Each structure stands twice: as C-alpha cells, then as structure tokens.
Amino acid sequence: MSLWTARTIAQAVSGTCPTDFSVTGLSIDSRTVAAGDLFIALAGPTHDGHDHVAAALAAGASGALVHRIPDGVDPSCLIVCADTLDGLTALGRAGRDRFTGIVIGVTGSVGKTSTKEALAHVLGTFAPTHAAVGSFNNHWGVPLTLARMPQDARYAVIEMGMNHAGELRALTAIARPHHGIITWIAGAHLEFFDSIADIADAKAEMLEGVQPGGVAILPRDSEYFDRLCGHAAALALPVRSFGADASADVRMDSVQIAADHTTVHAQIGARSLAYTVGAAGQHWASNSLAVMALIDVLGLDYAQAAQAMREVGPPKGRGARSVHPLPQGGTFILIDESYNANPASVTAALRTLGAQTAERGGRRIAILGDMRELGPDSPALHSGLAQEVVASGIERVYTAGPLMAHLHSALPSAVRAEHAADSSALAAWIGSHLSDGDVVMVKGSLGMRMATIVTTLKTLTGSGSTHTHQTG
Template sequence: MSLWTSKEAAAATAGRAQGDWVATGVSIDTRTLAPGDLFVALKDQRDGHEFVAQALEKGAAAALVDHVPEGVAEDAPLLIVPDVLAGLEALGRAGRARMSGMVVAVTGSVGKTSTKEMLLEMLAAQGRTHASVASYNNHWGVPLTLARMPQDTEFAVIEIGMNHPGEIAPLAKMARPHVALVTTVAAAHLEAFEDITGIAVEKAAIFEGVEPGGIAILNADVETAAILMAKALDCKLRDISFGAEGHDFKLIRADLRDDTTVVQAQMGAEPLLFKIASPGRHFAMNGLGALAVMAALRTDMALAVGALGRWRPYKGRGQRERIYLDVVDTSLTLDLIDDSYNANPTSMAAALEVLAAAPVMNDMGRVSKGRRIAFLGDMKELGSDEIALHAGLAHLPSLQSLDKVHCIGPLMRALYDLLPEVQRGEWFATAQEALPKLKRALDSGDVVLAKGSLSMKLGLIVDAIRKMGHAPLNIEEG
C-alpha cells in the first residue's frame, strides 16, 4: 500500500523529487530496510549518505538526502532537501496532518515503552493502530514514527522521551496528541537536571502539544503531581489522575502471583478488575494509566481489559521465561527475568519487588533449595548523587527476600559493600567478567534477575543464561 508518492513527499518537505516513485515505508537503517522503503540518510555516528547506494540496491523506492551521494547515479530516485533531519520532521508533520484518527502521546521516567505497548495491544483490538517501534522516542524517532503512519490510521500511540531540558515540548507539538499520559516522574537523567522538580517540569511539557480540548492523564502518586496538574490547567486541558492517590482511576490492590498481576481498582465509582500476564506492581500502575487513556478515548472498556490481559513485556523489559537445564528431565529448570534494557532507582526497586515475590522450586539440583538471585549493573545518568542512590538500594524491603546479589560496575560497588555477608555474591567490573562464573552461581529451582543500564551490557548475562538451556525432548511413551 502506498505511503508516500514522490509528489506527496516533495510537497511535504518542500524538497525536489527525482523520478516518479512510490514508497511503502520509511527506513533509517539499511540493515532493516524493506523493498519499497524511503531511505532517510540521517547523520549520526555515521553519515547516512554513505549507505544510499546500498539502500537502493536493496530495493529502496528512493532516498531522502541533502545531495547526490558519491557512487549514486545523477538520475537516481531521490528526494533532495537542504537538511535531512528537517526533511524527516516535515514528513512527520505532514503524516500527522493527513491522519484524522485519535493520537495518544506517552512519556514518563519509567514505564513509557511498556505502557505504549499495552496501549498498542488494547487499541489494535478496536481499530487500525500505529505506534512507535521499540523505543523510537527521540528527535528522530518521533518524526520517523509519524512519517511511517498510514493515512487511514484510526489510533496512534507516540512515545516521547528526553535526556535534556527542552526536548519534549517540540516533539509533543509535532505529534499533536488528543490525549497525553505521564506514567511517572522519577530520578532518571538527573545529571541533566538540578533535581526531580526539573524532570517533572520537562515531563509536563508534553501537555503543550495536546490538541485544544484534549486530556492530560497523570500519575497522582508522584511527589511532583502538583506540577503536572498545574501544567494541565495552564494548557486548558481536562486532567485525569490515576494511582493509589488517583481521583479518577484509583488503585486499590495489586496481587503479584507466579506469572500474573491481579489488580483491583476503581474507575470513578465503578469497580475495575483486570489482570496482566506478568508479575509487577509497576505493570499494574502502567496498566491503570493505559486504561485511563482508553476511557478518555471512549473505547470499549471490556475489550480493553481483555486485550490488556494478553499483553506481556518483551525482551529486556521484564520478560520472564523458563530455562530448561536438562534435555530429558524437564523438572530441572530455572526462571529468568530479563530486565536488562535500562535502570534507574525507581525501576530497580520495581524489579527487585518482582524478584522478591517470585516463587522458587526446592528439592532439585545440587543446591536443593531454590534461590532468588540478582545480577545488578550500574544505573547511569544519575548526577552527583549517583553513589548514594546505588547505596540506597540496600535499604529496600524487597532486598531482604533475596538470597544472592551479584553487583556489576563501579557504581554498584556502593551497594555491594553494604550487603550482608550471607547475601553478598560477587562484584565484577563488567558483565563480561561475570560470564565464566554463571554456571556455578545458578542451579535448578532458582529465579534470576538481570537489570542495569543498557551500557552495562547485562544482556550478555541474559544471553549466557539462555544458552545454558535446552529445548526439552518430546518423548512419546510406548
């Protein structure tokens, strides 16, 4: 199906189109480019113009460039603009302008990607839905998502992130949502802000982009909730609050079970019961915020609750899986919680709460007692209080329920030094150094959590644990 013709793209960007072409998608990476995509030659660590010839060879419909690259024919299918990023932004704004459906924008210090995926699951059950891929939420991710949006989209979910002040408002104004959700405000990217108040002000800036008469949805439990509410009022938006202190969507109880969270809540005066197919109080909160969005959009709430029950976290964001350690004896297993994509004090506390509540299996393996084991990596971008914030994890109630805590990175040394001797595992400078000792550290019946900032590469530990597993044989009895 056509996404952009050469004439439409040229009009949107005020660029010059060479050739008569039709793009069915938009790509910024030749590794994932599909035939028919418009390749956008962004300049980042590498100049995308170096890959234009390769993109065209792989079947790109055309390339968005600021000049004819070396090795590319003068009459190649191109869209030439003065600045490629500005051209992508213009294409994104045009994509948003021609779409007549409802748009939701999501931001927050923690949980924005998971909440966006929950909304995608729920809205897809109610109409043609488009959403950000992975964590495409920055200065190029938002316009790319909008540029990829089919014209007949009925619901769109746009994730908006930030690392520094002043990033969210321009992206929100580009997305022009009808509903904007702030999942939470927490200590993340503190090195770029004086304090958490600054983070709240930046998160609240998402409301500046909401369409007139739109709705602001905010977490009433955060200490900076008043800043969010004041911004919603200043932008003349109706606000809906959620959380244990929420006036509109109130969390009553969240029960964490083996592989499920059962949530009791209230929607106004009405009881609201829903399930999430993964344990975690933070998932309950994200789900409640997402359901508030669904109510604001006037969707079918019964359908929404059913779809939310089918959502599961994906790789690196709390995904839980069973690892079979023996090819024949399928009782010899351990459970892995992969939360290796990112970390800050709030998300770390949530992950440790999940691990503390996880049931273990006893009387198997060489240890015979199932254990709760954590591999924790440094939390980055926390500013001048980074050592204290790492040390503070030692005082979390959930930590008392863990059997072994292994720490990775120089900052996590602050936690490691405070751990009781019985809980203290090993300290490693890098994730790579931990790999040779994994098999001896783990056994059947254990539940293992891996969590840290992405740059700490806890994914190496996750991958190594997965490789310890075997696909169980399907042996039929004679």
C-alpha cells in the same frame, strides 16, 4: 499499500526528485530495509547513512532520502534535501498533519514504553492502531513514527522521551497529541537536572502540545502530582488521575502479583472492574490504570479493554520471563530487565523478583549493572538499593560496574555475591553459579550492555530456551 510517493515526500521536505515512485515504508537502518521502503540516510557522529544507500537499494528500497548523492548511486531514485534529519522531522510533521485519527502522547521517567505497548495492544482491539517500534521516542524516533502512520489508522500512540529540559517541548510540537499521559516521575537523568521537581517540569512540557479538548492523564500517587496539575491548569487542560490514592479518578483497590501476571481490582467512577495483565509487577498495575484512564476518556468499552489486558506482556528487555536449561541439568527462570535502569525501575524490578517463588530449593538472584546519568548523588542512590534488596528477600546479588560497587559494599554478606568491572566479565562465568530452580533477574542501564548477560544465559547449553512466556 502506498504510504507516500516520492513527490509528496519531496514536497514535505522541501527537496527534489527526478522521478516519482511509491513508498510503502520508511527505514533508517540499511540492515533492516524491506522491499518498498524509503531509506533515510541520517548522518550521525560515528556513522553516516549515505555510506549505506547502495546497500539499502540493493536490499529492495524504492529510493532514499539524502543530502548528498553518494558515489556510484543512480540519482533517479534519490530525494535530495538540505539535511536528512531536518527532512525526517518535516516528513513526521507532514504525517501528523494528514492524520485524521486520535493521537495519544506518552511520557514519564519509567513505564512509558510498557504503557505505550499496552495502549497499542488494547486500542488495537477497537480499531487500527499505530505505535512506535521499541523505544523510538527521541528527536528522530518521534518523527519517524509519525511519518510511518497509516492514513487509515484510528489511533496512534506516540512515546516521547527526554534527558534534558526543552526536548519534550520540541517533540510534542510535532506530535500534537489529542491526549497526554505521564506515567511516573522519578530520578532518571538527574545528571542533567538540579532536582526531581525539575524533571517533573520537563515531563510536563509534553502537555504543551495537547490539542484543545484534550485531557492530561496524570499519576495521582506521585508526590509531584500537584505540580503536574499546575502545568495542566496553566494550559487549561482537564486532568484525569490514576493510582491507589483514594481521590484518583481511576483507582486501584487491590492488586495481586503472580509469577507471570498481575490481577488488578479497580474503580472507575462508580464502576468496579477486575482484570488481569499478562505481566508481573506492581508497576504493571500502575501502567494498566493509565490505559484504563484513557479508555474512560475515549468512552470505549471497559470490558473489552479488560479482556485485552490479558494479552499484554512485557516488551523485550522489560520483564520478559523465560525458562532455560542448565548444563548440569535442571532449569532456571530468567527475567530480562536489561534494557535500561534508574532507581525507580530497579526498585520495581527488585520487588517483582521478590514476589517470585523459587522452586526446588532455588534462589532469587539479581544481576545488576550501573544506573547511569544520576549525577553527584549516584553513589548513594546505588548503595541505597541495599535496603530494597533485603526487604524483597532476594538471596543473592551480583553486580557489575564502578557505580554498582557501592551497592556491593552496602549489601549484607549473606546476600553479597561477586562484583565485576563490566557485564562482559560477569557474562563469562555467571552461568556456572546458577542452580536448578533459580530465578534470575538482569537489569542495568543500556550503556552497561546487560543484554550480553541475558544472551549468555539463554544459550548456556547452546540450545536456547525450553519455554518462554511473553505475550503482546
């Protein structure tokens, strides 16, 4: 089914094309181009997509969006505009303009991708739903997601991220959500802000794009709740709150965390609701309440949404749990939290690890890499995790990176394991330190490449995993 034609794209981006052709998808990566895609040749600081136009066309792309014609490429299948990033932004705006369904915006310091995935799955049980791939939440990810929206979808879930003030204001102006969800406020990207209160203000920028008649869904348990409500009030947006606080509109009465799922007992107005989320952790309970708040706002069936929650699982790098063999025999459990890290998300991951039961004499082991972009308080924020490690009952902690050296020094000697300069050094020998029954959690900022350790652990015997629990 056609998503765009070359002529409608050219019109949207103020460009030109010599011939018309049909486009069934959009891609910015020539390595993942599918037949019928339009390849958008973005020019970055280190890579220029124009160098890969020929490869994209050879892989089956219908055409390409460019701001210069590459050598040796037939110009008949090229849409030429002044700048491809500006063109992508314009195409995203055009995709939003023609969309007749309901758009939900999601942001937050932690939990936005997991909440986006949960929303996409739950809403998808009611009607066709579109959502971003992975964490496509920045200045190119948001317009790409909007430009990819099928016209027959009923719902679209748009994740929006930032690390500087003003970025969400630009993104929400393009996405124009009908409702907006802020998952949580925490000290992520503190390097670029004077305080967490300033981060709350920056997250609230997303509400500026919420359309008339929309609702702001906000975390009642946050110390910045009143501050967020102030932003909503200034925009004349009604607020629906979620959390464990007694005054929350969608209230968590109790939560039980198991090895691979979380059971939530909630109250929505006068209605009691119990459901299971197919992922473990207190943070998943909070994410699910945000989803249920939206279900309430949309007037959809709670029971159907609760049933769909069973099939919600952690996205890649955000808590996927799998079992793998050890070279010497036996198995260990791997919890992959390698995608990114800040103090709030590491604390949540440590608590989830602490709730795991290690069998056959195994240990609960955390492998932690630096949390980046935390500013001058970074050493104290790293060493401060020692208290959470002890409270969670974790037996061993391996660390990587110059910042995690502060945690390494702060840990009790019984818990403190080896420290390495980087993830590659840890990956080279960590497998030989594991025993049958161990539960291993890996987490760190994206730039620490903690996924290197995950990959190594998954292939200790060269045979991969014996069992994987990951749904959704």
